[in-house]
Amino acid sequence: xxxxxxxxxxxxxxxxxxxxxxxxxxxxxxxxxxxxxxxxxxxxxxxxxxxxxxxxxxxxxxxxxxxxxxxxxxxxxxxxxxxxxxxxxxxxxxxxxxxxxxxxxxxxxxxxxxxxxxxxxxxxxxxxxxxxxxxxxxxxxxxxxxxxxxxxxxxxxxxxxxxxxxxxxxxxxxxxxxxxxxxxxxxxxxxxxxxxxxxxxxxxxxxxxxxxxxxxxxxxxxxxxxxxxxxxxxxxxxxxxxxxxxxxxxxxxxxxxxxxxxxxxxxxxxxxxx
Ligand code: AMP
Numbered sequence: 001x002x003x004x005x006x007x008x009x010x011x012x013x014x015x016x017x018x019x020x021x022x023x024x025x026x027x028x029x030x031x032x033x034x035x036x037x038x039x040x041x042x043x044x045x046x047x048x049x050x051x052x053x054x055x056x057x058x059x060x061x062x063x064x065x066x067x068x069x070x071x072x073x074x075x076x077x078x079x080x081x082x083x084x085x086x087x088x089x090x091x092x093x094x095x096x097x098x099x100x101x102x103x104x105x106x107x108x109x110x111x112x113x114x115x116x117x118x119x120x121x122x123x124x125x126x127x128x129x130x131x132x133x134x135x136x137x138x139x140x141x142x143x144x145x146x147x148x149x150x151x152x153x154x155x156x157x158x159x160x161x162x163x164x165x166x167x168x169x170x171x172x173x174x175x176x177x178x179x180x181x182x183x184x185x186x187x188x189x190x191x192x193x194x195x196x197x198x199x200x201x202x203x204x205x206x207x208x209x210x211x212x213x214x215x216x217x218x219x220x221x222x223x224x225x226x227x228x229x230x231x232x233x234x235x236x237x238x239x240x241x242x243x244x245x246x247x248x249x250x251x252x253x254x255x256x257x258x259x260x261x262x263x264x265x266x267x268x269x270x271x272x273x274x
Contacts, residue, residue, distance in 0.1 A: 019046025057124030
């Protein structure tokens, strides 16, 4: 495995690649969710590039940029064992110039839910993903459904800008109790981890209601709110179609139920695709 810390090193490492390149962008502190993306990408491509870059432009003022977990050595080992060809770990200077042109999130899809709570977050996210897709020249890029709105916006960007890269959605990986894996789970104390389980429990409750025939979004939301009483603050509970339009009634095979809530100082998100 080559560790590339600059654009030049990345280009040099992939010089002579003949086949298709799979790409998994991450912010590091790799866990089982990332690994599932990496393994899927490994099985579908000739070459595999993984990036670890904590992208400053997608963090808002006062967010956790400075304390975001950084575990370069462990990440390198995981990538090496998973058969990654190139681990791209650039510096911020390598990725950004001063006063550069920017990609903007769409005014509706980019400013509802997480975009409303974190205005500008998706602009920064799309900016870096656009750069990474271009510089890796990936044929396929892999994203988790865990960040459903992010996946939706990246798919839209690929379509809008005619990017020659297929965006591949990957299932959410959870621990044995149901908590969706996330690098930010490292912030949680034992008690907070227990209370964080109410996110996935609320989604399970919602799924049971749907399975028993109750498709009413308002009633499902109310039930979920009860389950989420264990968190410190609910940011949103949303029931949307696959285009992120709010819906009053769950449509089987065209619905995503999402939740964002705070447990202690940690903001958590989770969702389920119905
Ligand atoms: P991050 O490092 O948090 O920016 O995540 C990098 C990629 O891994 C994104 O596409 C995420 O959606 C995906 N990801 C993070 N957590 C999970 C998970 N629990 N299951 C599946 N994919 C995940």
